[in-house]
Amino acid sequence: MNIILFRPAEITQPLPRQDPRARHILAVLRRQPGDSFDAGLLDGPRGKGTLVSVTPEHLTLAFAWGEPPPPLRPLILVIGLPRPQTARDILREATTLGVAAMHFVRTDRGEAGYAESTLWRSGEWQDCLITGAAQANCTRLPEVTHGRALRAALASLPAGAARLALDNYEAKAALATCNLIDDKSAVLALGAERGWSAAERELLRGSGFTLVHLGERVLRTETACLCALTLLQARLGWI
Amino acid sequence: MNIILFRPAEITQPLPRQDPRARHILAVLRRQPGDSFDAGLLDGPRGKGTLVSVTPEHLTLAFAWGEPPPPLRPLILVIGLPRPQTARDILREATTLGVAAMHFVRTDRGEAGYAESTLWRSGEWQDCLITGAAQANCTRLPEVTHGRALRAALASLPAGAARLALDNYEAKAALATCNLIDDKSAVLALGAERGWSAAERELLRGSGFTLVHLGERVLRTETACLCALTLLQARLGWI
Numbered sequence: 001m002n003i004i005l006f007r008p009a010e011i012t013q014p015l016p017r018q019d020p021r022a023r024h025i026l027a028v029l030r031r032q033p034g035d036s037f038d039a040g041l042l043d044g045p046r047g048k049g050t051l052v053s054v055t056p057e058h059l060t061l062a063f064a065w066g067e068p069p070p071p072l073r074p075l076i077l078v079i080g081l082p083r084p085q086t087a088r089d090i091l092r093e094a095t096t097l098g099v100a101a102m103h104f105v106r107t108d109r110g111e112a113g114y115a116e117s118t119l120w121r122s123g124e125w126q127d128c129l130i131t132g133a134a135q136a137n138c139t140r141l142p143e144v145t146h147g148r149a150l151r152a153a154l155a156s157l158p159a160g161a162a163r164l165a166l167d168n169y170e171a172k173a174a175l176a177t178c179n180l181i182d183d184k185s186a187v188l189a190l191g192a193e194r195g196w197s198a199a200e201r202e203l204l205r206g207s208g209f210t211l212v213h214l215g216e217r218v219l220r221t222e223t224a225c226l227c228a229l230t231l232l233q234a235r236l237g238w239i
Numbered sequence: 240m241n242i243i244l245f246r247p248a249e250i251t252q253p254l255p256r257q258d259p260r261a262r263h264i265l266a267v268l269r270r271q272p273g274d275s276f277d278a279g280l281l282d283g284p285r286g287k288g289t290l291v292s293v294t295p296e297h298l299t300l301a302f303a304w305g306e307p308p309p310p311l312r313p314l315i316l317v318i319g320l321p322r323p324q325t326a327r328d329i330l331r332e333a334t335t336l337g338v339a340a341m342h343f344v345r346t347d348r349g350e351a352g353y354a355e356s357t358l359w360r361s362g363e364w365q366d367c368l369i370t371g372a373a374q375a376n377c378t379r380l381p382e383v384t385h386g387r388a389l390r391a392a393l394a395s396l397p398a399g400a401a402r403l404a405l406d407n408y409e410a411k412a413a414l415a416t417c418n419l420i421d422d423k424s425a426v427l428a429l430g431a432e433r434g435w436s437a438a439e440r441e442l443l444r445g446s447g448f449t450l451v452h453l454g455e456r457v458l459r460t461e462t463a464c465l466c467a468l469t470l471l472q473a474r475l476g477w478i
Contacts, residue, residue, distance in 0.1 A: 093459075176472070217375040218335075218374060219374070230466040231469060233415070234415035
């Protein structure tokens, strides 16, 4: 946690001692009354929090806000709904890497039941985003949708972005050597564990996607996702 | 698990039913007697295994071996000993990505006690490698050491490899744009969670390392490791 993030409604009231952020301030950062720490307002400015006082029940905090971080770069992830543990990793790590949007979609070879998991029903997915943003020292969260069909998600994508789909089977182009230097934004699509169906490949190609690969070694979905996002950012000249 | 890996001593005897590979063959791959599956001999050839018979205690398997996979590419990781859960992830995923060697070293800001964790004492670290190789459909495991001092590990590195060290604080060069296309091998060094000390930066620079960064966003150690290995392989022209 490189910045402690708060929702706007939270900064006007004491922070309960059992809140993980309170434990982080006291036990990990070892702050005493009068000490400050890096703080951020979700989708707002970064700044400094000050620990004003500590009671057995609460921490009283004060804040001084600075500038908001730059906007997230226009990199959109479209991914076949993976098993919840994989989805947690991707929600957190893709947020850390700074993607602007993630669309977890139903695919032919995915498990439709994953859309009904506790991760999505309980709102836990939002906690994954906040953890990922706090790691990156950023206040901005990506837009996230889940449960739409691949076709509906593709229809909602902005025009003008480079469109790449990871594929272990039919891709002839290496993502690592794609020429994207003139592109200003990109969409990366990847299937769930068992990949794309033939109909989905046709849909993707018909929607302007180039099938790309990450080399000969077969990666876990979450690893392929992070590696591809990193290569994409490098090819777009962003890192 | 894209290939089921066996040690040479294991292929001449029945596989106990409680072995995770036996469960994988029966429950995940749903193989029946007479069916075959992708198999590999550790540090040896890939081939096909055949399920010959099943008893309540054992699976009897037969093997037909083909060619060994190509050698691992000369990419060496030197990393400050991280907390065991992070080390597990790196052991597994860096193996999947195909590194040839990983050296987990003591660093000034690391926790020396991590070298004594169950992960290293029990040999569990080897299981992480096998899981990573099986994901990549490869039989080859990297060389791994742990617990040496950074200086000793650096002294043991081969000459002639490109040498890059990740650093969030003093690096001026972006790993994503390093010119490595004429290099045939590389070493990537990264500190543990709290990074390098001033003395370690000096040691690294004196040992021919260039300090490089991955952009402005602060990544978890395991994420930085995977992203950097991927970018390195791309810059070396390997993927």
